[in-house]
Amino acid sequence: MELTRRKILAIGSGTVAFATLSGLPAFASLTDDAIAAFTGGAETGEGAITLTAPEIAENGNTVPIEVSAPGATEITLFAAGNPVPNVATFKFGPLSASRSASTRIRLATTQDVIAVAKMEDGSFQMTKANVKVTIGGCGG
Amino acid sequence: MASGVKPRVKVPKKAAAGETITIKTLISHKMESGQRKDDDGNVIPRSIINRFTADFNGENVIDVTLEPAISTNPYFQFEAIVPETGEFTFTWYDDDGDVYTESKSITVS
Amino acid sequence: MKIAPWIAIAAFGFAGAAVAQDDNTLNVEGETLLTETAAPAHMDSVDTIYSGWRFRSSETQALQTDDFDNPGMIFVDTAIEQWDKVDGSEGKACSSCHEDVADFAGLRTKLPRVDNGELVTMENLINECRTDRMGAEAWKWSKGKMTAMTALIGLQSRGMAMDVATEGEAAPFWEKGKELYYTRVGQLDMACSNCHEDNYGVMIRADHLSQGQINGFPTYRLKNAKLNSIHGRFKGCMKNIRATPFAEGGDEFKALELYLASRGQGLSVETPSVRN
Numbered sequence: 001m002e003l004t005r006r007k008i009l010a011i012g013s014g015t016v017a018f019a020t021l022s023g024l025p026a027f028a029s030l031t032d033d034a035i036a037a038f039t040g041g042a043e044t045g046e047g048a049i050t051l052t053a054p055e056i057a058e059n060g061n062t063v064p065i066e067v068s069a070p071g072a073t074e075i076t077l078f079a080a081g082n083p084v085p086n087v088a089t090f091k092f093g094p095l096s097a098s099r100s101a102s103t104r105i106r107l108a109t110t111q112d113v114i115a116v117a118k119m120e121d122g123s124f125q126m127t128k129a130n131v132k133v134t135i136g137g138c139g140g
Numbered sequence: 141m142a143s144g145v146k147p148r149v150k151v152p153k154k155a156a157a158g159e160t161i162t163i164k165t166l167i168s169h170k171m172e173s174g175q176r177k178d179d180d181g182n183v184i185p186r187s188i189i190n191r192f193t194a195d196f197n198g199e200n201v202i203d204v205t206l207e208p209a210i211s212t213n214p215y216f217q218f219e220a221i222v223p224e225t226g227e228f229t230f231t232w233y234d235d236d237g238d239v240y241t242e243s244k245s246i247t248v249s
Numbered sequence: 250m251k252i253a254p255w256i257a258i259a260a261f262g263f264a265g266a267a268v269a270q271d272d273n274t275l276n277v278e279g280e281t282l283l284t285e286t287a288a289p290a291h292m293d294s295v296d297t298i299y300s301g302w303r304f305r306s307s308e309t310q311a312l313q314t315d316d317f318d319n320p321g322m323i324f325v326d327t328a329i330e331q332w333d334k335v336d337g338s339e340g341k342a343c344s345s346c347h348e349d350v351a352d353f354a355g356l357r358t359k360l361p362r363v364d365n366g367e368l369v370t371m372e373n374l375i376n377e378c379r380t381d382r383m384g385a386e387a388w389k390w391s392k393g394k395m396t397a398m399t400a401l402i403g404l405q406s407r408g409m410a411m412d413v414a415t416e417g418e419a420a421p422f423w424e425k426g427k428e429l430y431y432t433r434v435g436q437l438d439m440a441c442s443n444c445h446e447d448n449y450g451v452m453i454r455a456d457h458l459s460q461g462q463i464n465g466f467p468t469y470r471l472k473n474a475k476l477n478s479i480h481g482r483f484k485g486c487m488k489n490i491r492a493t494p495f496a497e498g499g500d501e502f503k504a505l506e507l508y509l510a511s512r513g514q515g516l517s518v519e520t521p522s523v524r525n
Binding site for chain 2: 101102
Binding site: 054056057058059061062063064134 | 305306308309311312454455456471472473525
């Protein structure tokens with residue numbers, strides 16, 4: 001059998017497709033594991049938690065985000081596309097007013113930012129926001 | 141001590157009893173993620189602030205766990221209830237064991 | 250004129266963003282800064298000049314509207330401490346001679362300027378104080394102590410219009426700067442004008458090209474999370490076009506700084522600004 005350029009390309013793209021397929025679930029599970037560690041595997045609801053993040057971040061080094069979940073005792077943030085998904089956990093004390101916080105985070109690439117809140121009744125709320133991270137114009 | 145670490149805090153000077161106030165905090169810190177390599181290809185070890193707390197007269201307002209995904213010069217904004225005249229204490233915990241604190245008093249009228 | 254379409258698009262695109270803010274008006278701590286004005290007469294092919302702030306996303310813009318949110322201010326704080334710090338053989342601090350840093354209001358708008366036949370920038374003035382009057386070592390042009398101090402002194406002029414002298418004894422330096430601005434260099438064979446005059450407002454990869462104004466320097470960049478000097482930025486631009494950069498503090502960059510300052514005549518000083 002002669003290996004033509006076309007065949008090599010076909011083999012090559014097959015490998016890429018395989019790598020992509022096998023790579024994705026691995027990534028997802030890293031974040032899923034982190035979420036499960038926080039919720040203890042409990043179901044998460046939605047609607048009582050808000051995550052505000054830019055649709056497009058001008059620079060992944062400093063992405064402003066705000067999270068709010070009235071009645072939450074704890075909110076934790078994940079960045080699904082970062083090498084380590086955990087970003088920060090806010091535990092609200094007795095003198096905390098609105099259960100909200102703003103900070104600035106690093107995003108390695110375009111990805112989902114996920115916020116999970118533990119509510120006073122022990123239930124969980126989850127929301128996510130996709131943030132596109134652009135590549136700088138000159139030299140990155 | 142990590143060099144050049146300087147906290148900044150913004151708290152109103154006055155409030156009404158039970159009023160909700162907005163607090164902003166910023167600390168200069170490189171937040172070395174542990175993911176970067178130096179020119180020789182060696183991993184630069186992680187060196188971050190890993191915890192931040194805000195308390196008022198000994199009662200907690202917020203307790204934050206920071207991971208390397210928090211940006212250089214960590215910034216937080218949050219809201220607190222002020223029941224009485226007193227003092228806010230802000231504490232940042234560095235990976236290297238250092239602790240940085242800042243206090244702000246507020247008068248309730 | 251060329252910029253108008255995307256500014257309109259940007260304003261529309263961000264209209265629903267959480268930060269309710271007009272993307273064309275820069276208010277800092279209650280003071281409105283001028284980010285757009287008629288181009289000075291010497292600019293032939295540009296009608297209107299815009300601050301680099303106008304080319305940024307609303308999130309980046311917002312960082313500059315509040316002095317607490319502006320991360321550049323941490324470095325201003327360090328310079329305030331430095332101001333009173335005794336350094337050098339003469340036992341002096343900045344404050345030994347200059348009682349109040351606020352006395353430098355307006356200085357930033359006039360720099361670079363010609364002193365005794367030489368073109369000097371704020372970095373030169375600071376180092377002259379350090380070496381000649383304090384007996385201290387000169388600070389490196391773009392290192393932290395210098396950019397913090399140029400930010401503190403520049404801040405005193407915030408809101409004032411850029412107003413450098415370009416005629417008289419400044420004329421030959423200005424002419425040299427203009428020549429550099431339009432001279433193609435490097436492997437990519439590009440001049441400053443190719444990006445910042447011919448193509449401002451358009452995308453360079455995923456970024457918007459600005460007019461390359463320097464009224465906000467030193468500027469805090471999200472990219473490297475520190476204050477960046479004017480000459481440091483020039484160096485970055487030259488590397489990007491694969492040219493060998495001139496030396497920071499050298500005659501070429503000082504002349505270019507004067508020419509660029511003159512292309513921003515009338516724009517408000519924004520020091521320390523926030524850019525991406």
